[in-house]
Amino acid sequence: MKTMNYIKIGIASSILSIAAGCTSFLEEELKSSLAPDNTYTSSLGFEVGSTGLYAIARSEYNTWGESGAFMHNGACAYEVLQISTDLCRMGTVRDGSLVPFAEMTLNPSTLFVGSYWNWAFNLIGSANELLIYSEKNDNWDYPTDKQLYQAEARFFRAYAYRTLVYLYGDVPWVETIQKPFLLSFSRDPKIEVLGNIIKDLEFAKTYLPDNPDNVKEGKLTTWAARHLLSEMYLLRGAEGDYKLAEENAQDVIDCPYYSLVKSRYGNAKNDPGDYFSDMFVENNQNRSAGNTESIWVMQFQYNTVGGGTNSDDWTRRAWNPQYHAIDGFALADSLGGRGLAQIYPLKWWIGVKGTNATTTGETIKDVDEMGNMLSSSPISPDGIFEDGDIRNSEYNIKRNWYYNNPLTPNKLGQKCPIDDKSWSQAQLFPALKKFFFGKEENLQLTGAYKDRMKFRLAETYLLLAEAYLRQDMPDKAADAVNEVRRRAKVSDVSDEEMTMDFLLDERIRELYGEESRRFTLVRTGKLLERVRKYNPEARDLIQDFHVLWPIPQAIRDANVGNFPQNPGYEGYEG
Incomplete structure (x- = not known):
């Protein structure tokens, strides 16, 4: 798509120029004949621009880039919104892009700390440009087109800012293209940014x-x-x-x-x-x-x-076990394709039913509001699922694994047990079939x-x-x-049982791996408490300031005004 040439050039510009939506850089280097001034002149042109917004939004899941997409330039960017929560821990494939988030060593120069900021402001800048040109254009196919494309643009601007306020807190609210280029941004209070997000979404829901x-x-x-x-x-x-x-x-x-x-x-x-x-x-x-x-x-x-x-979308690669590393297994689409288990589920919620795994060293630890240990209890074999919960069926969480490699006929068709060793080595564990994906013609996908x-x-x-x-x-x-x-197909929850913690458990049962778990825990104020209670890898590492990520160092270096760092990260020198 030709609009992707424009997107690539915007990414190549400095990060702050993306935040500002500055077009002077783009005009000098534009390689395509398709530019805002000759694209945003009709409904068709705005449809092209709208398509670009959807493409940038999808690239939230992009890894190394392909076909001109925005790049995080690292594996499994989306999984940093799952790791070091109450949901999962890092597997034995210690991908360098995930390690800082598992070990809580992230800093202002950490890869995904910068790329999420960059992704969001790229989407914001592109939405702002569409909005500005929509006010200039008077050549619409239908009278409702202007408000329709503005509604899409304002939705995507709100969607990008959603990520920014969850991860960084106070951020610059930008709704125009800066001419001349601005190098003195300031951080707007989170509550004000949320007010603008809500205004955008109220407009979007209307049109x-x-x-x-x-x-x-x-x-x-x-x-x-x-x-x-x-x-x-x-x-x-x-x-x-x-x-x-x-x-x-x-x-x-x-x-x-x-x-x-x-x-x-x-x-x-x-x-x-x-x-x-x-x-x-x-x-x-x-x-x-x-x-x-x-x-x-x-x-x-x-x-x-x-x-x-x-x-x-490397979610399958991140969540699915490395079963193919076990003698007796061969890659198969029916087994989810090629997984690397860069993250894997915590036992407290998924349980160990149907396996030979134990709960040694993984009891659930209760804490008070200050993080002090109160008590501990063993993990239930069923995790947080009731008997008969359809979301825990073998069609949704694969707990039974059978050797499938015809080159090892002595094992073919026999059950391969899940045990502590296979689980800790991320080779075999109860797997989320939501993310199974394979193609017989290319199982290395x-x-x-x-x-x-x-x-x-x-x-x-x-x-x-x-x-x-x-x-x-x-x-x-x-x-x-x-x-x-x-x-x-499970029992009703009573009014007395209905607490925020029960709701957070229910969100796991229903949305495991789908939701941005970090966002949910930050919104409900439960991130620190539940990580310290449920995540043996992160409970002793997470500190109060980790509720927010640091502001990317490149942003602060490029800004000539007062652009303070988030607390806890101030002493870092890139």
């Missing part, structure tokens, strides 16, 4: 399309904006915000277009499986496949123009080319429950959570 069946797959609707609005009102937490979070989540739930998936559908509906596993089968993520739960789906489809590449459900209705119910808890309505929170639990 984005209503009917998801009338837009192309992967395109935004008002319901995606309302889902994200609910989360942002929860994050801001000002007076009246929890009620507004409730209302936006309820709007999505009550609309006629979405419902929880409760029956088999799609490509594999006649194969062994269940309706929960169906949502994660390749090509089953979009509405056209019968998925009534997906609100926003990022498009990574295999061998499709505008789809995924080997450098996109690194990227997972499945479309990715970014927002789905089950999470909307859990956001609604969070809003009710914040309003001290545990009975209504329980009602919302029980809609999700009944779909999973």
